[in-house]
Amino acid sequence: MNKNQAKGLVKDVAGKVQEEAGKLVGNKEQQVKGLQKQVEGKAEKRLGDVKEVVKDAKEAAKDAARKH
Secondary structure (H helix, E strand, O other): OOHHHHHHHHHHHHHHHHHHHHHHHOOHHHHHHHHHHHHHHHHHHHHHHHHHHHHHHHHHHHHHHHHO
8 A cells, every 4th residue: 555545545544533523513614624634635535546557557567588
């Protein structure tokens, strides 16, 4: 897990907590802020996922080049 994946996961969970807290106290603004954090967190995690794929592809290309 890279830095972006971890930060995204934390932000997503924090957003879920904030959304639920907003629901409990009837605060729509907090619910919306929580949903926004979740979206940001999911986007950051996906960025991290893409970086992992690129990193793995680079490593595979290097390994293939070494074999030839």
